[in-house]
Amino acid sequence: MVSRGEIIDGKGMAAEIRLELKEKTETLVQQGVRPGLAVVLVGEDSASQTYVRGKIKACNEVGVYSELIQLPEDTSEKALLARIDQLNQDQSIHGILVQLPLPAQISPDRVIAAIDPEKDVDGFHPIQAGRLLTGLDAYLPCTPHGILRMLKRSGIALEGKHAVVVGRSNIVGKPVSLLLQRENATVTMCHSRTRELSSYTRQADILVAAVGRYHMIGAEHVKEGAVVIDVGMNRSPEGKLAGDVDFEAVRPLVSHITPVPGGVGPMTIAMLLYNTVQSAQRVASLT
Ligand SMILES: Nc1nc(=O)c2c([nH]1)NC[C@@H]1CN(c3ccc(C(=O)N[C@@H](CCC(=O)O)C(=O)O)cc3)C=[N+]21
Numbered sequence: 596m597v598s599r600g601e602i603i604d605g606k607g608m609a610a611e612i613r614l615e616l617k618e619k620t621e622t623l624v625q626q627g628v629r630p631g632l633a634v635v636l637v638g639e640d641s642a643s644q645t646y647v648r649g650k651i652k653a654c655n656e657v658g659v660y661s662e663l664i665q666l667p668e669d670t671s672e673k674a675l676l677a678r679i680d681q682l683n684q685d686q687s688i689h690g691i692l693v694q695l696p697l698p699a700q701i702s703p704d705r706v707i708a709a710i711d712p713e714k715d716v717d718g719f720h721p722i723q724a725g726r727l728l729t730g731l732d733a734y735l736p737c738t739p740h741g742i743l744r745m746l747k748r749s750g751i752a753l754e755g756k757h758a759v760v761v762g763r764s765n766i767v768g769k770p771v772s773l774l775l776q777r778e779n780a781t782v783t784m785c786h787s788r789t790r791e792l793s794s795y796t797r798q799a800d801i802l803v804a805a806v807g808r809y810h811m812i813g814a815e816h817v818k819e820g821a822v823v824i825d826v827g828m829n830r831s832p833e834g835k836l837a838g839d840v841d842f843e844a845v846r847p848l849v850s851h852i853t854p855v856p857g858g859v860g861p862m863t864i865a866m867l868l869y870n871t872v873q874s875a876q877r878v879a880s881l882t
């Protein structure tokens with residue numbers, strides 16, 4: 596097999612998808628429905644502020660109406676739930692995203708459960724998770740959906756392939772495993788307590804690293820010619836944004852790899868807009 600170390604350009608693919616969504620949005624606006632996204636940010640976390648800015652910027656580019664709701668760090672759970680209820684009722688809002696993590700006094704589970712499942716464009720609500728698990732139509736969680744889109748647009752076949760997912764979060768590891776399985780991959784789920792991790796990852800045709808630890812995946816973890824998807828968002832010791840994969844060491848061995856930045860992150864935001872437009876489309880078809 597030829598190993599080319601081809602970089603999967605998530606940034607470029609996300610720009611293409613935003614262009615497609617811009618057209619869809621224009622059609623919806625002509626039908627009298629402008630898609631609207633509310634982004635709720637509690638507190639001052641600087642990484643969260645960066646990510647939220649990226650989301651608002653993408654909305655503007657696509658023509659999606661956006662509302663940024665910034666609440667102080669000491670906001671009570673009750674106050675946040677009341678704000679979510681207003682957004683649930685608000686007809687100009689088709690998608691609600693509450694940026695995670697939340698301050699300690701607020702239960703993320705209760706907050707996610709309070710979002711109208713039809714406006715849950717993150718796909719985090721238990722109803723959406725259950726729909727995905729059982730194969731019903733669902734808002735797909737944005738990062739897993741973005742990963743599948745990148746694989747497809749890169750022409751990477753999944754059927755019968757061995758996909759190994761490292762990480763078992765509700766946001767990435769679990770749903771991406773389901774989506775890969777749905778595409779007829781054979782999926783192995785690994786996590787922080789997996790023994791002899793490299794004995795699994797070295798079997799992977801497709802390796803998804805979603806651990807959240809800088810340089811967790813090195814050359815010794817990959818099979819030659821594998822496809823490597825890096826979901827990590829870490830800081831290097833020098834303070835640079837970096838993934839879970841030691842990119843320089845791994846790239847020469849593999850057929851495809853996603854960079855950080857410029858890989859999974861921009862696709863996550865594109866899929867958030869996709870879900871928001873889908874939600875508005877649903878409303879438009881009802882009126
Ligand atoms: N309710 C909720 N939904 C989320 O989807 C959500 C969340 N909470 N909390 C935090 C994580 C993280 N996340 C990112 C999305 C895009 C980039 C992204 O675009 N990153 C750029 C770089 C950005 C930079 O320069 O820092 C890139 O990878 O190229 C990063 C991180 C969404 N999350």
Ligand SMILES: [Mg+2]
Nearest residue numbers: 762763786787
């Ligand atoms: Mg884990």
